[in-house]
Amino acid sequence: MSRKPTLAVVGATGAVGTVMLGILSERPDVYGEIRLVASPRSAGKKLTVRGEEVVVQALSPEVFDGVDIAMFDVPDEVSAQWAPIAAERGAVAVDNSGAFRMDPDVPLVVPEVNPAAAKVRPKGIISNPNCTTLSMIVALGALHREYGLAELVVASYQAASGAGQEGIDVLYSQLEKVAGDHGLGQRAGDVREAVGEGGPFPAPLALNVVPWAGSLKEDGWSSEELKVRNESRKILGLPGLRVNATCVRVPVVTTHSLAVHAVFEREVDQKAAQDVLAAAPGVVLHDDPASHVFPTPNDVVGTDPTWVGRVRRSLDDPKALDLFLCGDNLRKGAALNTAQIAELVATEFTS
């Protein structure tokens, strides 16, 4: 019985939810009804999706009645409570939080890399990876299929919007405070004095970089760094993949960048690797340094693919490549990948 599934978007009023409504409007034929859901204080708001005004409903068990697919773009603890309720009521929950990513009974899906995993969902929940992992994994998945991935060393250049709307607001506010003073940034602590304390970042972000994202885990590693390791392993199906990441916040609004040193099982060739990337779905090869062609966040923000440049074979190891990648952390890094997972599930209704 082919029909268009009913979709619920939980967290429709947030930063990722807002991007999601735009993405859903670009694909108007996938779903039948689209319900928008948020916390009770946002209920009654009217939002536009697919050109139509929709009244936001308050999160409740009943809101999932008749829903086939429920997307969650909410904090971990909200997902932890409500995604199982949606699943109990018959919906497939597609969750963008960290609540279920490492649950062995919940698949962690990137449609370009491991689409089949979306079909095996014992809890009725599918997880969407962390934005930093998502900003690189489509390109690395393509290289893995060709050469077999053995090790990753990752350094990130993460945007303020990874910390939500508050991160964006704090960065703009700090930039206003430092702009116009042509002496700032040349004496220890002077930017800190100018911008003051507060906000989601543990040090000033304007005229600075901050080697911290997430919370402290074992042996000095941050939660963000362990997510890159654990989620890459799960998505690629490589439980023994060696991954060392250093996650650093930079004064960019949106789009995460990553410098990646990737070691493979087999020898790699620069030109062949570039060809693999150029042919990979969801990847743009942007790599001609002689003409200053390489991805930067401002070239990439607002676009869907993972952009890759600076592809170089190691001069010391014929099995290693160094790359620079950029991905919009609100689109492919969050809303877009969630939408793509939901579309995979939607095909089960329409085919």
Added chain:
Amino acid sequence: MSRKPTLAVVGATGAVGTVMLGILSERPDVYGEIRLVASPRSAGKKLTVRGEEVVVQALSPEVFDGVDIAMFDVPDEVSAQWAPIAAERGAVAVDNSGAFRMDPDVPLVVPEVNPAAAKVRPKGIISNPNCTTLSMIVALGALHREYGLAELVVASYQAASGAGQEGIDVLYSQLEKVAGDHGLGQRAGDVREAVGEGGPFPAPLALNVVPWAGSLKEDGWSSEELKVRNESRKILGLPGLRVNATCVRVPVVTTHSLAVHAVFEREVDQKAAQDVLAAAPGVVLHDDPASHVFPTPNDVVGTDPTWVGRVRRSLDDPKALDLFLCGDNLRKGAALNTAQIAELVATEFTS
């Protein structure tokens, strides 16, 4: 015959030269006469060093007569021409340019790492390393002495002042153009439109990061990335050291940061490595992430040491450490290390 040597500072009016005069003023007892030298168009200017006004002399062969040590903070081609002339006239040339760094007859010296190399100088020239290498090598040298270094994977977060005063000016100017617009950085190319083209960076630096520094070399590598590889090998005396670097410019005025994955010959221990770093001359260990203690450029700018934090042993390799380092690229990365080399040479006159 103990005497205080005569010093010439060539390039006294530049960005590094200006920092150098401050450093020389902090150490007023090392030299006898200090001559300040610059291009003919700066000749006649008066600059202050050690509290005294000194008239800048035009660069000429005669300016080196009677000079014992000549520092060069000038472009490669000026050093290439003039450092040998200074040496011919009897001075020891200490050169901060790239002209002689890989010359097998010119030592490449970091006083905390390989001070003895400064004594063997067949051409009468000693080279000062590149600022990016210098921002990490003192700390890595200390770890190498303990554990034996086998491999480095480096991702840099390089400041605008690495591109000189023009780099600083362009960054401030771009920040003024983007500040106050709370929508910028969310659409591909919008920052580029706002700040326009031009300057030393091949893409906008405000609200962006740029994965390029230097010129294009073989197989897609940049000159800056190859300097990190070749200079680290030469300073550490490890011609086979595996080094893969990705050099990226960030919107920071001064102080380079580096995420380093270091693999050693022997097993490492997090606490022991922290102790090695804490005890190393020229290194500050700043590493307590539970209290948000890690180095950032704005904590470090204007200070002399290499600051190290985020020291973590790899979860996948007991011989590997991940670190985050910051060093002021105009001080230790340029003027300070040159001054330290010159002081090593000066002891030959006074002892």
